[in-house]
Amino acid sequence: MENLGLIFAPLFSYKLLIVLFFGTIFGLILGVLPGLGPTTGGALILPFTMTLDPLSAIVLLTAIYCAGTYGGAITAILINTPGTPAAAATCLDGYPLAQKGEAGRALGMATVSSVIGGIASVIVLIFFAPLLANLAYEFGQPEYFALAIFGLTMLASIGEGSPIKNLIAGAFGILISTVGKDFMTSIDRFTFGINELTEGIGFIPVVVGLFAISEMLTQSTLINQIFNRVALKAVKLPSIDDYKKTWKTIIRSSGIGSFIGVLPAEGGTVASLIGYAEAKRWSKKPEDFGKGSIEGIAGAEAANNAATGGAMVPTLALGIPGSATTAVILTGLIIHGVRPGPDLFREQPEFLYGIFGSMLIANILFFVLGFFGAKIFARITLVPNKLLWPMIFAVSVCGTYSLNQSIIDVWLMLLFGVIGFFMRRYGFSVVPVIIGLILGELVEGTLRQSLVIFDGNWLMFLQRPIALTFFVLSLIALSFPLIKRKKKK
């Protein structure tokens, strides 16, 4: 707690403020453009962050994360297409309200509830991350293995889509991480005699392929799609009456979003759906939902932005990403030589609190930019896909090539783009692949080191109380969809 003052440090660094400003603008642009979003954008910008110091790089990525999550609401409200998956629930009431000629009111409520949700989650992050990091001091290899398994099972059970398909995708992600030289014995695995593969498959070709290139292929199937655009005059601040109607919803959704964000899953997307459903359940006028309810917009938007801070908690405290975008941020930390975990809290508090402070400022910045600039950002959606996607391809190719200067990385990016397209087409989420890839080395490394400690006795895992707790929680997480299905019946 003695480090709380460090939160304000970014305010006194013109360099960080400039980075924050550009990160927020870039995040808003990415959020507004359907199919892009903070995950793909973050991955595309990772190579550029190599020119920055570690703090500025992570501040840039977190600003993109916060602003990008909000930016999705602009498109959701004006063209009924969520800019990001997390804004899908915002379409349900945002677009009908905009059609009634109240686009400004809808965007005003989305902006205010996003900011409140975002700031509430950063407060959760500031207080909860150090506590979790302290707890992590008790963790040894078996505990980290159990934790990683818990993360993957949570992702499978509360993520989007079928839990079994999510598990397959997660296992595929871990399998990708086994390509290359085995880190304990230096034996080649799945290298097929290709020298470039001995170092393994990098994160960037996979994430850019699975998100940007697969989206390009998806867009190629939608070239004749016509969007019905609602005109926006100006964003309006919510009226006193709107505040009276929504303040409870905003507080509730901020809590839900922060909690869901902490769990390793698809953070904002799940949070906004639950936030929306709870807003409807507690509303005095649930019949208005889906027809332009202001509470519906507040419930979804407060929750998805609240998930941003929540998802940063396990990312920074344990090195376990809480969402796909935090997986990109985690990669950013690693390539800049910063290892997340309890030691980071002890040894580099100024770095961490700089991130916390920057996230707070990013929330305020996107409020200002969103409020005054939503009309301009909305115009970005006018850029036709036939021009936009070839340009994104050029950036994707050069960005992927730049990290290792390897043409094989570019080919892998294209291969994963095709794999990602077919995965999405047949109902497999690509997010578990990313999380699996990130956690793969941790899962295998801690498993093998644990077995060395236990002298090959698997049952010894059950004699570690924390590990056992995580295994029990994993079982509960896996059985959760079955219980849900039975209840539905």
Add this chain to the structure above:
Amino acid sequence: MNDVHNEKGTNKSLSLFFKSSFIVSVVIIVISSILLYFTFTFDIVPPILNRGIQPATFPKALLILIIALTLLTYFISLKNPWKNEKKLPNSFYITLLSFFVFITVSKFLDFFLGIALLSIIVSYFWGERRVTYLIMVSIIFPLIVFIFFETILGLRFPPGIITNLYYG
């Protein structure tokens, strides 16, 4: 997401071999089996140096898990068929083909030329007919990206007929 049960558009009426759940399951199982075969070709660490498990054990376990879960998904799909996906349009196949054009051109001729060709193919077949926009998207924008990466990040692109001209 796509597990829409017993709704209009599900492919219950299709014969077994044309169901997407069958095709997808077969593809996953065949690829996993091939990879599983390769795990048996991995070098084995002598017992004296072995710490924990053999390097092949973990990938083997993952592949068996993937095969088992795929079979489970398939059997579930017999009861709850997957949604019948729409046929892919020509624009998809052209975009996919442009990837192969990019790979071939960037490998044998020039990286920049590969990007330019892909951009012009995609933009044209997605409906852009204005020459100025085609030039902008296929030459001017890639050139800006190229120069940006080259100067700001100090990146050296692979040699090729156009790139060599730039590097002199």
